[in-house]
Amino acid sequence: MRILPFALAALPLPALADTYTVASFPTAATVYSGFAMVTREVSVDVAAGTHEIILPDLPQWIDAESLRAAVNGAEITGTRLRTDALPPQPDSDSAEVAAAKARIKTAENALRDLEDKAQDANLAAQAAQARLTFLQGLVSSETLPSAPQELAELAQMIEAQTLAAKQAEIAAQRKARQINEGREDLEQDIKDARAALAALTPPAEAKALLTLSVNASEAGTVIASISYPARATWQPTYDVMLTTGDDSTLTLRRAALIYQNSGENWSDISLTLSTLSPSGQVVPSEVYPRLLSIEDAQARAKLQRSAGGLNLDMAAAPEPVMEDAVTAMPGFDGPGVTYTLPNAVTLAQSAEGARVELDKLQFDTRVFARAVPASDQTAFLMGEAVNTSKEPLLAANSAQIFVDDALVGRSNFAPVPAGGNIIQAFGPVEDLRLTRTVLDRSEGDRGLINRSNAQTQDVQISVENLGGKIWDVELLDAIPYSEQDDLVIQWSASPKADVTNVDDRRGLMQWNMTLGANTTEEITIEQSIRWPDGKVLR
Numbered sequence: 001m002r003i004l005p006f007a008l009a010a011l012p013l014p015a016l017a018d019t020y021t022v023a024s025f026p027t028a029a030t031v032y033s034g035f036a037m038v039t040r041e042v043s044v045d046v047a048a049g050t051h052e053i054i055l056p057d058l059p060q061w062i063d064a065e066s067l068r069a070a071v072n073g074a075e076i077t078g079t080r081l082r083t084d085a086l087p088p089q090p091d092s093d094s095a096e097v098a099a100a101k102a103r104i105k106t107a108e109n110a111l112r113d114l115e116d117k118a119q120d121a122n123l124a125a126q127a128a129q130a131r132l133t134f135l136q137g138l139v140s141s142e143t144l145p146s147a148p149q150e151l152a153e154l155a156q157m158i159e160a161q162t163l164a165a166k167q168a169e170i171a172a173q174r175k176a177r178q179i180n181e182g183r184e185d186l187e188q189d190i191k192d193a194r195a196a197l198a199a200l201t202p203p204a205e206a207k208a209l210l211t212l213s214v215n216a217s218e219a220g221t222v223i224a225s226i227s228y229p230a231r232a233t234w235q236p237t238y239d240v241m242l243t244t245g246d247d248s249t250l251t252l253r254r255a256a257l258i259y260q261n262s263g264e265n266w267s268d269i270s271l272t273l274s275t276l277s278p279s280g281q282v283v284p285s286e287v288y289p290r291l292l293s294i295e296d297a298q299a300r301a302k303l304q305r306s307a308g309g310l311n312l313d314m315a316a317a318p319e320p321v322m323e324d325a326v327t328a329m330p331g332f333d334g335p336g337v338t339y340t341l342p343n344a345v346t347l348a349q350s351a352e353g354a355r356v357e358l359d360k361l362q363f364d365t366r367v368f369a370r371a372v373p374a375s376d377q378t379a380f381l382m383g384e385a386v387n388t389s390k391e392p393l394l395a396a397n398s399a400q401i402f403v404d405d406a407l408v409g410r411s412n413f414a415p416v417p418a419g420g421n422i423i424q425a426f427g428p429v430e431d432l433r434l435t436r437t438v439l440d441r442s443e444g445d446r447g448l449i450n451r452s453n454a455q456t457q458d459v460q461i462s463v464e465n466l467g468g469k470i471w472d473v474e475l476l477d478a479i480p481y482s483e484q485d486d487l488v489i490q491w492s493a494s495p496k497a498d499v500t501n502v503d504d505r506r507g508l509m510q511w512n513m514t515l516g517a518n519t520t521e522e523i524t525i526e527q528s529i530r531w532p533d534g535k536v537l538r
Helices: 003-010 095-139 148-180 183-200 297-310
Strands: 015-021 026-031 036-046 049-059 068-072 075-082 207-216 220-230 232-243 249-260 266-274 338-340 345-347 354-364 366-371 378-386 396-403 406-413 421-438 449-451 454-465 471-478 488-494 508-515 520-530
Touching: 015 036, 026 232, 026 249, 036 049, 049 220, 068 075, 068 207, 095 148, 095 183, 207 220, 232 406, 232 421, 249 266, 249 345, 249 421, 345 354, 354 378, 366 421, 378 471, 396 421, 406 421, 421 471, 454 471, 454 508, 471 520, 508 520
Parallel strands: 015 049, 026 266, 232 396, 366 471
Antiparallel strands: 026 036, 036 220, 049 207, 068 220, 075 207, 232 249, 249 354, 266 338, 266 345, 366 378, 378 421, 396 406, 421 454, 449 454, 454 520, 471 508, 488 520
């Protein structure tokens, strides 16, 4: 029985709990449209047993419900987040911040040394001035010697001493002035050093303290990863470059503009951009059937007149209408796309958007001119290509447009799904002039005729090529359409339109033409509209 305690003592015992306080900073972030998931990763060498890992420098606004913690090398047994009454923490400046603070200290010491030298020079000037004051007092003294020889010697001494004192005063003043000439540069050095520190250190904000309780089965390195949402966003931007010639191409140079206002700087972090929107709708909408009813129109009008007569001051309430629920339609189907940047990124909080280049895509392109004579005086250069990449092209509010390496303007960029058509405008073609004229009856043509129940209109369209290049032109124009049987619309065009109801848009027509150098093409459209007497055309 006495051997048992010694045997138990020989067995390995679990190590006592240790506490490790570790400074942390953002190491990675995945940025979505509207927010980002920021990750901090720390590592600690621990013995076997239970321990606490403390991260004392998390942003105070972190929400415990959205905070996620994971540990590799140990089992996590609990977390505690503390956002108030934190214990004081030791300084944990990075090498960059320490260098910036040292620069401020050096600049301040240099300015202090300059002020000391200037003060010494001013003291010398003050001493010389005191000597002058004393010598001037001797001249007016009532105790001057009466002997001419002694008086002459005294005068010579006063003269010599006055000259020396004045020279000393002037020399000291000049020295002080020369010393102070360097003050402006030193003060600017201090401002620059403080600005550099401010760029590295956002305004101090209250912190949160996170404690991770872990249990390590054996000694080793424990890696803890903390993730939380933060304020950030990104948006795509493009350089759309058209290269004309025998084999025209459209090159899309993609970049991302990234903004973050997380309250802390991101320094050399691994950055991923995602097209997903986790903050968007994740629950399907409800469907509410419409309740329909019919009533006699005359009885309804009589009831309304009666209600109006009861209270002339009461505004008639609008009749409630049940409408189908309207939901935003996604731009693309399927999972989103992520871009993991190959290099680390540094982005200060609340700074201007950082532009990060992504990649280039190149497509074979059909080049043509689009003419809309109802609105424009010139045709516009267009490029059409198929998105042969395996990912959607996101919409962008701003894209720079180039033609043969020349910047021609800025435009938006419409979203294009994988396999969809890219149709992009590249500015006006001044050689292609457009006119659209409603013919005048005074010229002997039918022109525009209006009656109480009919309208007849003749329109002439012309496209003139003033240049020496052959152009493929797609001309668009529209005629009115009706969904009422009593409103009859008839029309004809010469030549006939190549496409009617373009893109399933009723009344939209398209003519495809090849316009040679210094040639003109004309189109005439005749339309007639009739409706019953007593009705008004809207």
